[in-house]
Amino acid sequence: xxxxxxxxxxxxxxxxxxxxxxxxxxxxxxxxxxxxxxxxxxxxxxxxxxxxxxxxxxxxxxxxxxxxxxxxxxxxxxxxxxxxxxxxxxxxxxxxxxxxxxxxxxxxxxxxxxxxxxxxxxxxxxxxxxxxxxxxxxxxxxxxxxxxxxxxxxxxxxxxxxxxxxxxxxxxxxxxxxxxxxxxxxxxxxxxxxxxxxxxxxxxxxxxxxxxxxxxxxxxxxxxxxxxxxxxxxxxxxxxxxxxxxxxxxxxxxxxxxxxxxxxxxxxxxxxxxxxxxxxxxxxxxxxxxxxxxxxxxxxxxxxxxxxxxxxxxxxxxxxxxxxxxxxxxxxxxxxxxxxxxxxxxxxxxxxxxxxxxxx
Amino acid sequence: xxxxxxxxxxxxxxxxxxxxxxxxxxxxxxxxxxxxxxxxxxxxxxxxxxxxxxxxxxxxxxxxxxxxxxxxxxxxxxxxxxxxxxxxxxxxxxxxxxxxxxxxxxxxxxxxxxxxxxxxxxxxxxxxxxxxxxxxxxxxxxxxxxxxxxxxxxxxxxxxxxxxxxxxxxxxxxxxxxxxxxxxxxxxxxxxxxxxxxxxxxxxxxxxxxxxxxxxxxxxxxxxxxxxxxxxxxxxxxxxxxxxxxxxxxxxxxxxxxxxxxxxxxx
Numbered sequence: 001x002x003x004x005x006x007x008x009x010x011x012x013x014x015x016x017x018x019x020x021x022x023x024x025x026x027x028x029x030x031x032x033x034x035x036x037x038x039x040x041x042x043x044x045x046x047x048x049x050x051x052x053x054x055x056x057x058x059x060x061x062x063x064x065x066x067x068x069x070x071x072x073x074x075x076x077x078x079x080x081x082x083x084x085x086x087x088x089x090x091x092x093x094x095x096x097x098x099x100x101x102x103x104x105x106x107x108x109x110x111x112x113x114x115x116x117x118x119x120x121x122x123x124x125x126x127x128x129x130x131x132x133x134x135x136x137x138x139x140x141x142x143x144x145x146x147x148x149x150x151x152x153x154x155x156x157x158x159x160x161x162x163x164x165x166x167x168x169x170x171x172x173x174x175x176x177x178x179x180x181x182x183x184x185x186x187x188x189x190x191x192x193x194x195x196x197x198x199x200x201x202x203x204x205x206x207x208x209x210x211x212x213x214x215x216x217x218x219x220x221x222x223x224x225x226x227x228x229x230x231x232x233x234x235x236x237x238x239x240x241x242x243x244x245x246x247x248x249x250x251x252x253x254x255x256x257x258x259x260x261x262x263x264x265x266x267x268x269x270x271x272x273x274x275x276x277x278x279x280x281x282x283x284x285x286x287x288x289x290x291x292x293x294x295x296x297x298x299x300x301x302x303x304x305x306x307x308x309x310x311x312x313x314x315x316x317x318x319x320x321x322x323x324x325x326x327x328x329x330x331x332x333x334x335x336x337x338x339x340x341x342x343x344x345x346x347x348x349x350x351x352x353x354x355x356x357x358x359x360x
Numbered sequence: 361x362x363x364x365x366x367x368x369x370x371x372x373x374x375x376x377x378x379x380x381x382x383x384x385x386x387x388x389x390x391x392x393x394x395x396x397x398x399x400x401x402x403x404x405x406x407x408x409x410x411x412x413x414x415x416x417x418x419x420x421x422x423x424x425x426x427x428x429x430x431x432x433x434x435x436x437x438x439x440x441x442x443x444x445x446x447x448x449x450x451x452x453x454x455x456x457x458x459x460x461x462x463x464x465x466x467x468x469x470x471x472x473x474x475x476x477x478x479x480x481x482x483x484x485x486x487x488x489x490x491x492x493x494x495x496x497x498x499x500x501x502x503x504x505x506x507x508x509x510x511x512x513x514x515x516x517x518x519x520x521x522x523x524x525x526x527x528x529x530x531x532x533x534x535x536x537x538x539x540x541x542x543x544x545x546x547x548x549x550x551x552x553x554x555x556x557x558x559x560x561x562x563x564x565x566x567x568x569x570x571x572x573x574x575x576x577x578x579x580x581x582x583x584x585x586x587x588x589x590x591x592x593x594x595x596x597x598x599x600x601x602x603x604x605x606x607x608x609x610x611x612x613x614x615x616x617x618x619x620x621x622x623x624x625x626x627x
Binding site: 010011012015018045046049050053072075079080083085323324327328 | 482484486491493495499500505562563565
């Protein structure tokens with residue numbers, strides 16, 4: 001039996017090519033079957049592969065031959081000769097097992113992060129001590145540059161969101177307290193909440209998103225391009241050169257930003273109480289002075305350097321964990337921000353418990 | 361390691377597949393290509409040489425439409441690129457494949473998925489055929505089937521080039537652009553890659569536009585060479601023409617110490 005093929009047997013006509021090949025396989029009755037290629041206008045790897053595959057599928061029933069192929073078509077048919085691509089099937093687990101494996105891996109990963117973080121903290125402290133012992137190795141320019149990036153350029157956005165949050169909290173405070181005839185207490189609420197918690201929390205979250213991600217990306221891309229290795233072979237300690245200035249700048253910058261953020265939130269709260277609660281600014285200030293003490297302010301500001309340390313350590317660890325690909329960089333930047341924000345909130349909770357315990 | 365070069369009978373009778381006329385490309389104040397003319401004939405391997413910063417990659421990118429040109433026309437497969445509609449351009453882009461210098465494999469996808477990206481985009485294939493064709497391309501470029509499920513970050517430099525070539529060939533293109541295909545490969549790997557390009561060119565009837573610095577590639581696989589300098593084509597023709605040229609740059613390029621070593625070893 002002979003079948004004459006015609007037209008283009010190429011990739012753009014893949015569906016038709018596949019259907020025709022299946023038809024040939026289904027309708028082939030007498031063998032040897034001759035596939036006459038004289039009418040084929042064009043043949044590409046897809047066409048050649050499909051023909052070879054059909055020939056292989058029919059090989060159990062009988063022989064199939066190609067006839068009238070041009071020399072080019074012959075080369076192509078040889079190049080696309082049939083071979084079995086089915087590797088060993090991968091072992092499949094049930095969803096439940098996969099889920100358990102996933103949970104286990106996450107827990108083990110969190111444990112590893114913990115150990116890595118503590119180890120890195122030690123490395124960082126020893127690098128800082130080295131810098132303190134040899135003040136010549138202190139990189140003032142790098143620290144100032146980082147301070148500009150972290151603190152100075154972060155001021156507008158942090159002022160804006162703190163101001164808005166101050167407005168929102170005080171507006172809701174007035175709406176709820178007015179029911180009890182206790183409107184002036186909104187000033188106590190705002191003052192204590194902002195100075196103790198909100199100022200430092202908002203700033204830390206913004207800095208984690210703004211500067212933590214930038215650290216991870218910078219250090220990660222330097223790692224990707226072997227720049228970290230280049231520093232090391234020049235006898236420079238990457239922790240001393242890259243990481244100490246960044247973390248120092250964070251530790252200095254975050255308290256400054258926290259102060260600015262708190263003031264912005266108080267201004268927002270004051271304006272809102274003026275507009276919604278008819279409390280004039282001088283009454284607001286008087287009452288605020290009575291409501292908050294130095295300790296309220298200190299509780300907030302003491303937390304700031306610790307938040308900075310946590311953000312810096314997570315950001316650098318994630319940066320150093322970046323491997324070759326751009327995808328890995330993206331993944332680590334995301335996880336740097338997520339982990340830093342999570343840890344900042346957890347740390348704030350721990351501080352709240354601590355200060356409550358010592359009645360400060 | 362010489363492959364028998366298939367000498368074109370007469371250049372005039374051959375089909376021009378890429379026609380570049382009076383192309384000017386510049387960035388800001390600097391003009392890089394100053395009215396460049398070039399023909400690429402169907403079925404040949406054209407080696408494109410030139411000093412660093414002379415605009416070899418710029419011309420490639422201009423033909424591919426990745427950098428805008430200030431003047432001139434570029435015709436590919438008889439169609440003027442400036443006059444094409446978006447749909448016409450899409451149709452045309454299926455007819456070329458590009459091997460970027462660093463491979464430009466999508467880092468989030470495995471080698472097999474990388475090869476399947478253009479197939480999924482342009483062709484309507486059954487899943488089975490999609491897998492089989494991708495595996496076939498992987499074998500054609502001389503990669504081990506195990507490489508199919510690896511991510512680009514797990515591959516060596518030579519494997520990345522091969523995988524990227526497999527992706528460039530995914531749609532059975534008529535023209536393949538290779539940007540320094542052998543850079544970063546060891547001499548053995550580079551030689552194998554040259555042979556691979558020559559073999560694929562013969563079996564698939566490809567036209568190959570190859571930007572290269574590699575004298576070995578120029579000697580062993582290129583049918584014709586075009587040399588770029590001062591924003592124009594300094595000379596074009598088979599290697600013999602290059603060797604006879606008086607232009608100082610060409611003389612130092614093809615008669616330098618390294619070139620003599622290649623000639624002594626190869627030719």
